[in-house]
Amino acid sequence: MRQMLALLLFTGLCVLSQPGNAASASAPGLPHFERRGEATQxxxxxxxxxxxxxEVKNSSTSNLDHFSRKWPLLVRDNLNTVLVPVAWETIxxxxxxxxxxxxxxxxxxxxDHDLRLVFLWFGTWKNTFSSYVPAWVKRDQQRFPRMQTADGRGTERISTLxxxxxxxxxxxxxxxxxxxxAVDGARQTVLMVQVENEVGVIPESRDHAPDAEAAFAQPVPAELMAYLAAHRATLNPQLRAAWEAAGGRSTGSWTxxxxxxxxxxxxxxxxxxxxYIDHVAAAGKAEYALPMFTNAALIRPNYEPGQYNSGGPLPFAIDLWKAGAPALDFLAPDIYFDDYAHWASEYRRPDNVLFVPEARGGATGAANALYTFGALKGFGFSPFGIDERGVQLAGDPSVGLGTGGDGDPVIGALYGQLEQIAPLVLQKQAEGKIATVIMEGSAQRSGRGRIGDYMVNMVRASGPDGNVDPASRVAAMFLQTGPDEFIVVGAGDMQIAFTTDRPGPPIVGIESIDEQILKDGAxxxxxxxxxxxxxQGQSLRLSSSDAAEAKVYRVRLYRYR
Structure with missing residues (x-):
């Protein structure tokens, strides 16, 4: 039964306790964020x-009869939340x-399927374009002007001005x-709302319509300059460097x-x-104050703004979005590229909780999910195209979605594990007793991380076929349940040894490894x-088959000379 799990999942574990600096217990209200210990949840x-x-594909929910066949698939893959579009033209x-x-x-x-929803508002923009606006908006370009290229051509996107x-x-x-x-306020099936989707300008880096040219030549708004001055010490390093390289001025045009x-x-x-989006979000929150966010399409390696969505909440622009859109609760990255750990870390900030609304699925996605929940204490992960056949975008092998069939059995297997230990994951996030080690790409020959007094040393191992994939993405999440005891959840084939740099006996041995089979929340x-x-007491081996077998491991370590 979803989310109805015993809090005593493991022998010897204490009942889940509320961290010391968490908000006091209160009657359930709207979904919201609270700081609990070391995590915002x-x-x-x-x-x-x-x-x-x-997240389902963009057109999947436009016809309810079509989508009715997808619900059992989402249940099979152990989702508890589905991200679904709601288009302006539809309502x-x-x-x-x-x-x-x-x-x-x-x-x-x-x-009907015991699932929660996150609505994706495809309003003025979706993936830079204004393709989901109603026909009466598309056709009235006098009332709803378009952005323009430098040579005066119109584009398929409505002006931000x-x-x-x-x-x-x-x-x-x-x-x-x-x-x-009115229809969901009591039940709260819908948890959050994304406002617009992957906004930005292409193929040029900004709007060149006459009003945009005039705004660009005007002084940077005083409220933005005041925000930057007040937050100078914590600004994104790239943004601060650009500002200070230009003289650190307190006023002036954008250039x-x-x-x-x-x-x-x-x-x-x-x-x-x-x-613009703050105005939209604030109007919605005045009616029903669910958490709201918008998402970023990240710039590809070595691309310039304009080659990809220019103006979205990219890492160097997060501070401008924080200043300009206070009605949004957080900003979220859509991560399809390699170097997942870097991109995701850019969005885990003291002023921003981490949720990944779009990502690759399959084995890569499983490893990334563990990194999100463990290393970065994120509260959610969501592969794209979860309801359809796996595809690749524009022939780019770095952007694979799904695993080649309807749904995503690899993600489904991992979620089957995580839904049963979710209370423990959340507890350990709050306590700061959770970590994930990830290996990405063929250049990374080993992975290393820390949990408690121990260092984790990971290498790829041969898979079920006896071969080692040097480019596989593998990850292991560690939940510390005692000074020398850990629950370990893996994604991929790997071998792990333990060392220590803390005072005491220098050699780490494995006292015991016990398989733990997750079944009915126990x-x-x-x-x-x-x-x-x-x-012989030296290593833990994790297999890509563990998730399908609902298997995790309880590892106890000891030290000797």
Whole structure:
């Protein structure tokens, strides 16, 4: 039964306790964030909630009959939360006339299958373009002007400076949130809302319409300069470097403050998008104050803004978004590229909780999910295209989605493990007794990390076929349950040894490794692994088959001379 797990999952574990600096217990309210010990966690129905999510493809939910066949697949893959689009054109096909039948159908389907939802508001923009706006918006370019290229050509995206478009979007979004409160305020099937999707400008780095050119030449808004001055010490290093390289001015045009180049163009667009989206989000929150966020399409390696979405909440622009869109609770990265650990870490900041709404699935996604929950104490992870056949984007092998069939059995197996130990994961996040070691790419020959008094030393191991994949992405998450005891969850084939640099006997041995089979929210003891199975007391081996077998490991260490 989902999310109804015993708090005593392991022999010898204490009952889940509330961290010392957590908010005091209160009656369940709206989903919200609370700082609990060393983690900021999503609170749902009065308790911390770990989102084991998946995002469906863009058009999947446009027809309820089509999508009705997908619900069992999502249940099979052990999701507890599904990210689904809600398009402006769907709910307001005629200006001022609203149709929420699609929204209501999605909520009913989720309830029927014991799932939660995150709504993705495809309003003015989706993946830079204004392709999900109603026809009455698309056709009226006088009322809803477009962004322009440098040579004066229009583009398929509405201007960030259009007050008419902003206000129309805000009215529609407010109506959606008002309806959600009416039909779901008590049940809270919908946990959060993403406002717009992967905004930005391509193929140029900013809007060149006459009003945008005028705004770009004007002084940087005083409220933004005041924010930057007040937060100088904690600004993104790239942003601060650009500002200070241009003289660290307190006033001036965009190029005078941040210098020449595409990064300044992107900062200008970031502020424009942030102010627009803040207006939309604030209108929605005034009706129903669910947590809200927007997402970033990351720049590919060695790309310049404009080659990819310029103006989104990229790492160097997060501070502008924090200043310009206070109605958003957090900003989220969509991560399809390698170097996942770097990209995800950019969004774990004291002023930003970590949620990954779009990512690769399969074995790569499983390792990334463990890194999100363990190393970065994130509250949610969500592979894209969870409901459809795996694909690759534009023939790029670095952006594989899914695993080649409907759904994602690899993610499903991992989620099957995590849903049963979610209370322990959340507890250890709060206590700061959780870590994940990840290996990414063929250049990384070994992985190393720390948990408690011990160093974790990881290498890839041969898989079920007897071969070692030098480019595989593998990860192991460690949950410390005692001074020398850990629950270990793996993704991939790897071998792990332990060392220490702390005072005391210098050599680390393995006292015992016990298989733990997860079943119905409890742990069933499996084999004790010794001798050949633990390298004669020297190593722990994890296999890519462990998740499918619902298997984790309890490891006890000791030290000697």
């Amino acid at each position: 999503l609170i749902v129905d009065g308790k911390p909630f770990l989102i084991l999510g998946g 307001e096909p005629v200006e001022g006339r609203f149709d929420f039948s699609n929204v209501d159908g999605l909520i009913k389907g989720a309830r 259009s007050a008419a478009a902003r206000d129309a979007d805000a009215r529609a979004f407010a109506q959606l949130m008002r309806h959600l409160k 005078e403050v941040f210098g020449e180049g595409s990064m300044t163009d992107s900062l200008f667009m970031s502020w424009s998008y942030a102010r 742990m069933v003891a499996g084999r004790r692994l010794n001798g050949d199975e633990n390298g």
